[in-house]
Amino acid sequence: TQLLEQSPQFLSIQEGENLTVYCNSSSVFSSLQWYRQEPGEGPVLLVTVVTGGEVKKLKRLTFQFGDARKDSSLHITAAQPGDTGLYLCAGLQVAAGNKLTFGGGTRVLVKP
């Protein structure tokens, strides 16, 4: 059982469409990180959200941390083929010695 549940597991959309990926947990995290991973590579950090209710924007990507610091979402506006990849959320628990727990990932395919 994943401590962090991501949904959907797979998303296929056309270029220009919007998409949202969700990351949910019953646990509280000190912070939540979003990564993107491409085939044959390690995950690359996109953003870290720390404060409950926090919203961060990175160009066409908008990240939100839930008020209770248990869930998060990633919204991509006007998706492009370059956004294709595996999106991973990861929760950090400082009380557990900075242990990072990953969700199962959402595979996003943006078709031209």
Next chain:
Amino acid sequence: DAGVTQSPTHLIKTRGQQVTLRCSPKSGHDTVSWYQQALGQGPQFIFQYYEEEERQRGNFPDRFSGHQFPNYSSELNVNALLLGDSALYLCASRGLRTDTQYFGPGTRLTVL
């Protein structure tokens, strides 16, 4: 400035064999963590090393062991390989005063 490097890139072993994977952290980083990522899943935390000692461990059997050297590089050893050990093994490093981990490209281990 080189990022996190891992070797080898790919490895094929048979059941029952032993394997050693290597990781060099990003310059200035002293903490190394290892993760196992099965196909289609998110990374699972194996253990973390700091000051040449294992500081945290995930839910992995004793067949998985590690080491950190004085230059902060690290090894992951897996004994008595099982088919289920086939996965991408990721190494991540971070500095003492930061929560941000940087991942290497991983070692793809196939157990036949």
